[in-house]
Amino acid sequence: MALALTRYIPHWRHLAIHESSPTLRGISPKLRRECAGYVESQYFPKERLGSNIKGVRNENLEAQTFSDAAFDLVVTLDVMEHVNMPDRVTKEVFRTLKPGGAYLFTVPTYKGKSDSERRALYRLDGTIQYTSEPEYHGNPVSDAGSLVTFHYGYDLPELIHQWSGMDVEVYRFHDHRHGIIGEFTEVYLAHKRAR
Known part of the structure; x- marks a missing residue:
């Protein structure tokens, strides 16, 4: 992420940036x-939004309280696989x-x-519908972890475009100099068109 940020958005220090679910390591600090x-921002479900x-x-x-056109850049690191409705997230990102x-x-x-797969769905009544074996990743605000709701495939850029209208570039790194080697090295950059 840091490499992509400095390469593709070198003037980031002068922008209005929203980062959802930052951690204490990596690019967030x-x-x-x-x-x-x-x-x-973080998500505390039992507390008042905003x-x-x-x-x-x-x-x-999925339902942000930020005003329209508030940010130049929105950043998330390994968050989208935990959201319930990614279409709502990308629409909200586009709006903000x-x-x-x-x-x-x-x-x-x-x-x-090639096709993304839903693994779990949070229902309106608070229960969870599992379509695969439950999988959890670390969560910066809860020791219980974060449920994985999706395994994304190569259709994700087109899904984002369908949901939000944003065009998407995908960068896959295999960079020995920076130690970026192996699977899951994709960085996505979705653009909201200037008027």
């Missing part, structure tokens, strides 16, 4: 430290981006999948 227009919880803004990516803005994100992309 650098964004927080070096970008005056940086806003971070409120400040322990110094962090509470936002549900300024014209010409971008959504930079990572998400595990499975090389053997």
Whole structure:
């Protein structure tokens, strides 16, 4: 992510940036430290959206409280595989981006999948419908972890375009100099067209 950010958005320090679900390592501390227009959010489901919880803004990516065209850049690192309705997330990202803005994100992309697969669905009544064996990843705000709702395939860029109208570039790194080797090295850059 850091390599893609410096290569493709070198002026990021001067932008209004929203990062959802930042961690204490990786690119998140650098964004927080070096970008005056940086806003971070986490999702605390039982708290009021838009409120400040322990110094962090509470936002549900599927129903954000930010105003339209608030940001030049939205960033998420391995978040999209945990959202319930990715179509709503990309529509909300599009809404909160300024014209010409971008959504930079990572998400595990499975090389053997041409079609993305839903693995779990949060129902309105609070229950979970599992379509595959439950899988959990780390969660910066909960020791219970984050349920994986999707395994994405190579159709993800087209899905994002269908959901939001954004055009998507995918960068796959195999870079010995920077130690970026192996699977799941994709970085996505979705663009909201300037008017």
